[in-house]
Amino acid sequence: MTRLINGLHHVTALAGGAQKNLNFYAGILGLRLLKKTINFDAPDVYHLYYGDETGSPGSIMTFFPYGTIPRGRKGTSQLTYTAFSVPTESLGFWMDRLNKYSIAFDKPQKRFNETYLRFEDPDGLGIELVANDEDTRTGWQDSSIDPDKAIRGFHSVTLHETKGEPTLNLLTGLMQHTVVADGEGLFRLQAGNGGPGTYVDVLASTASLRGQQGAGTVHHVAFSTDSDETQLEIRGQLEEAGLGVTPVADRNYFHSIYFREPGGILFEIATNPPGFAIDEKPDELGSRLMLPGWYEPRRASIEAGLEPIELKGF
Numbered sequence: 001m002t003r004l005i006n007g008l009h010h011v012t013a014l015a016g017g018a019q020k021n022l023n024f025y026a027g028i029l030g031l032r033l034l035k036k037t038i039n040f041d042a043p044d045v046y047h048l049y050y051g052d053e054t055g056s057p058g059s060i061m062t063f064f065p066y067g068t069i070p071r072g073r074k075g076t077s078q079l080t081y082t083a084f085s086v087p088t089e090s091l092g093f094w095m096d097r098l099n100k101y102s103i104a105f106d107k108p109q110k111r112f113n114e115t116y117l118r119f120e121d122p123d124g125l126g127i128e129l130v131a132n133d134e135d136t137r138t139g140w141q142d143s144s145i146d147p148d149k150a151i152r153g154f155h156s157v158t159l160h161e162t163k164g165e166p167t168l169n170l171l172t173g174l175m176q177h178t179v180v181a182d183g184e185g186l187f188r189l190q191a192g193n194g195g196p197g198t199y200v201d202v203l204a205s206t207a208s209l210r211g212q213q214g215a216g217t218v219h220h221v222a223f224s225t226d227s228d229e230t231q232l233e234i235r236g237q238l239e240e241a242g243l244g245v246t247p248v249a250d251r252n253y254f255h256s257i258y259f260r261e262p263g264g265i266l267f268e269i270a271t272n273p274p275g276f277a278i279d280e281k282p283d284e285l286g287s288r289l290m291l292p293g294w295y296e297p298r299r300a301s302i303e304a305g306l307e308p309i310e311l312k313g314f
Ligand code: ZN
Pocket: 010, 012, 220, 222, 256, 268
């Protein structure tokens, strides 16, 4: 069987203010600002990308900071928690750091034998840090955080469904995941080589209302595929299964297809190439506003419409 899915690629969420978003993800969490561009469908809104040094698939968190849009609500048919992977011995450091920046967090909890911290970003987006010693990735080394303690990339995402089975069937079928643990209504799946960055937790529970889109909610989760060829192969299978998959869209840094999984969460499958160095040098990623070619003639007016942002004081 050809491998069509490797694990997570990126998570994209809606945010409020761009500066607060930058301070939280690049400042407090110490991710690299990889790309400062615009929402290709709404050029008056930034699209900010964060991740490791090169923006490896499985490390990329992206935001549309819409400014003053209302907050959403966590609930079913939604990706409710995005978990990042950190070394076990760094957990004390992270608790001190969250305290330092007055970010409230729940006391450490355990899931599938791993300890994690749960908190929210400034817009209420669910974030976790999962302590583990199986992650060999390096993360972004050049933030104000000691490289030994830095976030390595994603650990997992939690998909909150009312019924788990249809989503599990899709993930374990066409999407080539395997169930590696389960308990208390929660299933852990992995793709590709497994390990942090490939985990998807499916939570089946009717205890919450349906999630509502707004600031502080995830818009979609993207899974990684190796190439345009593997993308077309899985696209054909998704189409045949009646999942209403879109045509391939060029997102400049990757190529994307989208569809809704049976529980209602928007899924994307994104190619690993070409990556973030397509329009900036690797050591200059995120340093200036990048526009796709068709928007370049409008650069002056687009720039004038965006809030200037800068990382200072971290
Ligand atoms: Zn996406």
